[in-house]
């Protein structure tokens with residue numbers, strides 16, 4: 001390659017470099033001093049000398065979350081063609097058409113691509129209006145949760161160290177955005193009113209969003225994701241809700257994020273044992289429990305015992321929390337047993353006949369594939 005080179009006088013180059021070097025020392029020295037005094041300094045936690053974010057490469061985290069998320073990235077246009085999404089590339093659309101052409105007639109009938117009017121007809125065939133409302137009421141609770149998951153993961157992105165952890169959180173932000181918009185469209189298709197957040201969901205999710213620093217991992221990736229995982233696992237076998245399988249798979253990855261992150265950057269003993277933090281974690285869980293009586297009627301409409309769902313979700317949440325090292329004021333097994341007694345007291349007081357049940361031993365995840373995913377996470381098999 002031939003370049004028409006321009007000659008710059010060496011003294012100009014040298015003085016430009018000297019001025020830049022001096023300014024660099026002053027600017028960075030000043031910011032370092034402010035940072036040490038905790039009154040400001042560099043805002044970006046970026047290490048430009050190493051060309052990495054503060055905390056290093058974090059490659060294990062990148063491989064487990066970022067690479068995997070990209071590998072398992074799903075498109076709404078392919079899996080819920082009745083919704084108004086055009087997120088497949090031309091190549092993906094061609095591949096999809098080829099795959100559909102190669103199916104047998106029976107396979108085609110099983111995997112019928114529905115248009116929106118056909119989808120709505122199918123919902124009307126499968127469910128009464130009351131059942132449709134029950135499905136929407138239950139899923140709207142987590143639909144509003146997806147909005148908070150989007151907000152919280154975007155904030156967590158700036159709390160974590162290492163290039164790998166940031167890339168993992170970036171994928172979570174993207175997946176939560178997708179969950180929010182896809183679930184929103186899906187619920188709208190039921191043609192029944194979508195309820196507002198209940199007071200309990202409001203208190204619970206605001207508490208999670210307001211958690212300081214990495215404590216957001218507890219509220220979001222342990223509690224909210226634990227509830228979402230349980231809910232999607234319980235509903236994804238229902239006609240018209242098959243796409244929730246993919247939500248379930250994404251959430252299973254999100255629940256593993258804190259454990260993998262703390263492997264590289266462990267919490268200090270104080271962060272784990274701090275009595276105020278332990279109390280705050282308990283306060284986050286409490287309003288979420290009130291969602292059970294709130295959704296009891298709608299879950300009952302779908303043949304689901306609300307406290308079976310609650311016990312199943314709480315057992316999974318406690319396993320995730322223990323694994324990540326988030327302690328509560330009392331050990332998890334004691335908390336589970338107390339809550340189980342509370343659930344039974346409520347049932348005895350509000351039902352005609354109630355026999356004592358160990359709700360925390362129940363499992364409400366229905367789909368085979370979802371059970372397999374969860375048994376890998378929780379070793380329940």
Ligand SMILES: [Fe+2]
Nearest residue numbers: 146149176179
């Ligand atoms: Fe989500």
Ligand SMILES: [Fe+2]
Nearest residue numbers: 149225251254
């Ligand atoms: Fe998530």
